Amino acid sequence: MATSGHTVKAFDEDLGELRAMVAEMGGLAEAAIDGAVQALTRRDAEAAARIVQHDKRIDELEAEVERRVVRLIALRAPLADDLREVIAALKIAGVIERIGDYAKNIAKRVPLLQDMRGIEPLAILPAMARAASEMVHDVLNAFAARDPEGALEVSIRDREVDDLYDSLFRALLTYMMENPGNIGASTHLLFIAKNLERIGDHATNAAEMIYYAATGEQMPERPRGADALAPAA
């Protein structure tokens, strides 16, 4: 780790650059989530198109992270916490790339929802987007600080996003039943909500990797909400 310093200084440099690159990806993904939902509520198709465009940068960075990780492992053969950290950076980069895709997916639906003025359940989406993007934000902070406690906290917060998803799901269902003319727009909103819910799940995945990289142990199992598939006790 950078704090202790390695005999081979270059390893610290490489690792630092790698982590900075993952953070940069994270920053782009965060901005993409916020931007996509803002474009949606403002019905701003141009802003949405820009977000779709910017996703390419996240993909490029992911490829670059992968290339560097392979080179780092080949050249420096890191062990123990160094190896965990390198692997975590690689996996987190993959997770962030997925998060970026979900944001892009939301942005792509903006032009399809140009005339959805006055869909009442839409009011829940910004709250849900906010909860999801705060999870991403905090998990990236935990990554930058190598903070297992912060990562644990993020994984617990996933419940909040799931609850909002359930709430929005019911609201949209009612809305569709009231007026079949709303089904098209509502289905798009439902997919958007699902994307946000998946973003929350991916943030949790990243949190688990950060916890593992920092402690060398798997994150303790957290209590889950009501599971329809759980065997009856």
Add this chain to the structure above:
Amino acid sequence: MALPRFTRLGSGPIAESKPAPPDPTGPLIEAIAEPLLVLDGYHISHANQAARALLGEHIVGDYVRLALRHPAAAPLLSGDEDGPIALNGLGGHDRLWELSAGTIAPGKRLLRLTDRSAQRAADQMRVDFVANASHELRTPLASLIGFIETLEDANGPEDADTRLRFLSIMDGEARRMQRLIDDLMSLSRIEADRYFPPKDRIDLAPVLREVADEFATRRDGQRLALGNIGLGKAVVIGDRGQLHQLIHNIISNAFKYGREGSPVVATLKVAKGFARLSVADEGDGIAPEHLPRLTERFFRADPGRSRAIGGTGLGLAIVKHIVERHKGRLDIASTLGVGTTVMVELPLTPS
């Protein structure tokens, strides 16, 4: 990484005899209240207390991109620009910062962050107000205009009965608008103070009693039961007026949604460094899918019912903002058909 405290650059054989003067950068930026970072290349060589509080204690020695990952900051961090650049969501979702850079020496730069959150909150308030309030105000206004037109058109000056009945409805609608505007104004005051923490020491027990007295004279059989409260225990740093409003809103909600004749129970306890106020009613409860949205402005679990009992849709939004300003926690638990418990935890003053 251990930080070099002395700069050894350019120290030749002659300078070797007397030690290089201590680098003043650390103490210098530490004395400045706004977040400052000193960059050596792309590494953070110094960060003052405010910057470490905002970006994390670990940032000194890290790559600056790790600490400031915002994409808008990229051209500034790579040295292509000096800013200022607006950074959204740093240190909190609603916060706005302005980042600017200046060169100290070749390869060394100073980054400065300026807090623009208050300005941003004011702008956001304006947008929200126009969007929501205009809609909420239009309903009673439409009804007022309707009655005024009817009074003008029909019946002539003799029909005093109709006139009185209409006037009483108009009075009700006008008062509803007034309540709404009062609530909106207090909400905007609380929001404007959001980032200025309160300073007074407030004992919650007398405030709770004071609010309880306001609810003492109710005719519909509902009554307020107060748990045991010791004076001088639940002392928090707060704003007395706002805490009064907080307790008032929670208890008034409990009365509104509690069943007729059922008690409302308010208890104040002290535990683990927090003062915990809980208010429980026995009513229909709130469906779980509505719980996450209760503190949204103008959100109503049951719009018809809320309007009928004079709700503005802002009560819990005000509560949430007051709790946030006092760095507390708000929790609402509800069981359908049983009732709702609202719990507020506020940090006690360190004695």
